Amino acid sequence: MPQRVAQELMKAAENVFREFLRDRGLKYTGEREMIVQAVMRNPEHFEAEQLLRDMRQAREKVGKATVYRTLKLLVECGIVKEVHFSNKQVHYEHTYGQDPHDHMVCRRCGRIIEFDASDVVRLRTVLAAKKDFKALSHRFQIVGLCRACVQAISIAQSATDGRAVNKGRRR
Amino acid sequence: MPQRVAQELMKAAENVFREFLRDRGLKYTGEREMIVQAVMRNPEHFEAEQLLRDMRQAREKVGKATVYRTLKLLVECGIVKEVHFSNKQVHYEHTYGQDPHDHMVCRRCGRIIEFDASDVVRLRTVLAAKKDFKALSHRFQIVGLCRACVQAISIAQSATDGRAVNKGRRR
DNA sequence: GTCAATGCAAACATTTTGCAACTCT
DNA sequence: AGAGTTGCAAAATGTTTGCATTGAC
Numbered sequence: 001m002p003q004r005v006a007q008e009l010m011k012a013a014e015n016v017f018r019e020f021l022r023d024r025g026l027k028y029t030g031e032r033e034m035i036v037q038a039v040m041r042n043p044e045h046f047e048a049e050q051l052l053r054d055m056r057q058a059r060e061k062v063g064k065a066t067v068y069r070t071l072k073l074l075v076e077c078g079i080v081k082e083v084h085f086s087n088k089q090v091h092y093e094h095t096y097g098q099d100p101h102d103h104m105v106c107r108r109c110g111r112i113i114e115f116d117a118s119d120v121v122r123l124r125t126v127l128a129a130k131k132d133f134k135a136l137s138h139r140f141q142i143v144g145l146c147r148a149c150v151q152a153i154s155i156a157q158s159a160t161d162g163r164a165v166n167k168g169r170r171r
Numbered sequence: 172m173p174q175r176v177a178q179e180l181m182k183a184a185e186n187v188f189r190e191f192l193r194d195r196g197l198k199y200t201g202e203r204e205m206i207v208q209a210v211m212r213n214p215e216h217f218e219a220e221q222l223l224r225d226m227r228q229a230r231e232k233v234g235k236a237t238v239y240r241t242l243k244l245l246v247e248c249g250i251v252k253e254v255h256f257s258n259k260q261v262h263y264e265h266t267y268g269q270d271p272h273d274h275m276v277c278r279r280c281g282r283i284i285e286f287d288a289s290d291v292v293r294l295r296t297v298l299a300a301k302k303d304f305k306a307l308s309h310r311f312q313i314v315g316l317c318r319a320c321v322q323a324i325s326i327a328q329s330a331t332d333g334r335a336v337n338k339g340r341r342r
Numbered sequence: 343g344t345c346a347a348t349g350c351a352a353a354c355a356t357t358t359t360g361c362a363a364c365t366c367t
Numbered sequence: 368a369g370a371g372t373t374g375c376a377a378a379a380t381g382t383t384t385g386c387a388t389t390g391a392c
Contacts, residue, residue, distance in 0.1 A: 027346060027391050049381080063349040068382065084255045087357095089381055104304045113302050123294055124313045131284050133275045136315040142295045144307040198366050198371060219356080234374040239357060260356060 010040040013079050013096045020077040034060045035070045039080060045093045045112065084139065085112075102140040108149040181211040184250050184267045191248035205231045206241045210251060216264045216283065255310065256283075273311040279320040 017036050018028045038055045039046075046054075052067050071092060074080040079096045085105060100117040120140050128135035145153070188207050189199045209226045210217075217225075223238050242263060245251040250267045256276060271288040291311050299306035316324070 025346085029347065029391070031348070047381095061349095065350080065383075066348060069347085087253065087255055087261050104299060104302060104306070106304075107307065113304060115298055115302060119294060119298065123290060127286055127290065128275060128313055128315060131275060131286060132318040133277075133284060133313065134316040134321050135275075135313045136278065138314060139310065139312045141310045142299055142304065142306045143309060144299060145305040147303040150305050196371085200366065200372065202373070232374095236358075236375080237373060240372085 006041070009097045010037060013040055013094075016096070017074065017077055017079060021073070026073075031062050031066050032070055032073075034062060035067060036074065036079070039071075039074065039092075039094055040096070042094070045083065045091050047089050047091055049089070051092075085141070102142075104142040104144065104146075106146040106149055107143055108145055108153070111146045111148075113146065177212070180268045181208060184211050184265075187267065188245065188248055188250060192244070197244075202233050202237050203241055203244075205233060206238060207245065207250070210242075210245065210263075210265055211267070213265075216254065216262050218260050218262055220260070222263075256312070273309075273313075275313040275315065275317075277317040277320055278314055279316055279324070282317050282319075284317065 014033065014036050017032070021028050021032070034055065035051075038051055038058070038060070042051060042054060048064075048067055048071060051071075052062070052064055055062055055067075071080060075082055075092075079094060080092050081095045083091045083093055083103070085091050085103075100121065101114040102117045102120055104113040104115065105111075106113075117140070120138060124135045124138050185204065185207050188203070192199050192203070205226065206222075209222055209229070209231070213222060213225060219235075219238055219242060222242075223233070223235055226233055226238075242251060246253055246263075250265060251263050252266045254262045254264055254274070256262050256274075271292065272285045273288045273291055275284040275286065276282075277284075288309075288311070291309060295306045295309050
């Protein structure tokens with residue numbers, strides 16, 4: 001069943017992309033088709049390099065430049081969104097057919113937890129109004145500790161209670 | 172008067188940094204001192220290269236690597252915060268002695284508007300609790316249009332009313 | 343047939359690192 | 368004295384670009 005849904009979503013996304021391209025006089029090439037498909041079958045969050053690896057593993061030959069160029073188009077057309085977690089590379093996520101959400105990022109293990117964005121959307125509108133600003137979108141991440149890591153830390157903590165900890169350590 | 176406040180803030184920041192370093196067995200070198208000062212006298216938001224340029228203009232000789240290394244320490248110690256506006260390079264801002272705030276970024280002219288973060292802090296706590304997550308900090312930006320740009324656009328809009336616009340354009 | 347898209351490699355921009363010389367403490 | 372720090376230049380990333388060739392419409 002998820003397989004079926006995924007299939008339909010993928011088709012739908014392909015159509016959206018094709019129309020988007022047609023409207024601008026751009027071409028729906030074989031490469032672009034392969035890339036939308038790869039995006040849609042990739043995990044929720046991915047990076048450009050990862051997508052490329054995935055495609056090459058699937059024996060789909062595309063150039064790195066094409067992947068970057070196409071991702072840009074997919075962002076413009078709203079199928080994919082850029083997310084900036086760390087500051088190394090850009091992360092992408094497919095948003096097509098998904099409810100708007102934002103992320104909590106665990107500082108310790110890197111785990112990503114999604115949550116519904118409607119409260120944030122509500123808040124952004126109120127805040128923007130106060131500054132005569134027109135909010136169109138937002139970037140929001142909550143950084144902290146997931147449950148497992150809170151526990152892990154409190155255990156480590158109690159094991160060293162009363163002793164000096166972490167003094168003089170280097171980077 | 173702002174000069175006087177700035178002086179005091181700068182001293183205070185220097186002290187915080189010095190203590191932070193001492194606590195970890197690191198050294199408070201001449202270079203590090205120059206860098207904190209440069210940071211504190213720089214505009215609210217800056218990039219590493221900008222800081223370097225600023226320091227060289229002020230005849231303060233430091234290596235690029237040292238600037239990057241020291242900025243990292245300043246972030247750890249809480250005097251400076253990383254902000255990710257675009258995705259080119261990291262932006263920094265000094266947060267020492269400032270009220271927590273977040274940013275609205277105008278999509279058209281790049282203008283940055285700050286706003287008080289307390290509502291966001293409140294919201295992040297509520298949201299985190301629902302997911303068994305412990306919020307420590309957040310990144311939040313509202314992307315949209317500032318007043319001037321909303322106006323500019325609506326004027327441009329009415330000037331081309333009734334004509335086909337922006338079809339078939341390339342990148 | 344035309345205009346756009348591709349792939350490659352080279353260019354880029356930013357940040358990090360290895361290492362010998364130096365400097366706080 | 369000795370651990371930590373510096374600056375330089377080289378390396379590493381991640382992304383973009385120029386251009387000759389190929390392909391969609």
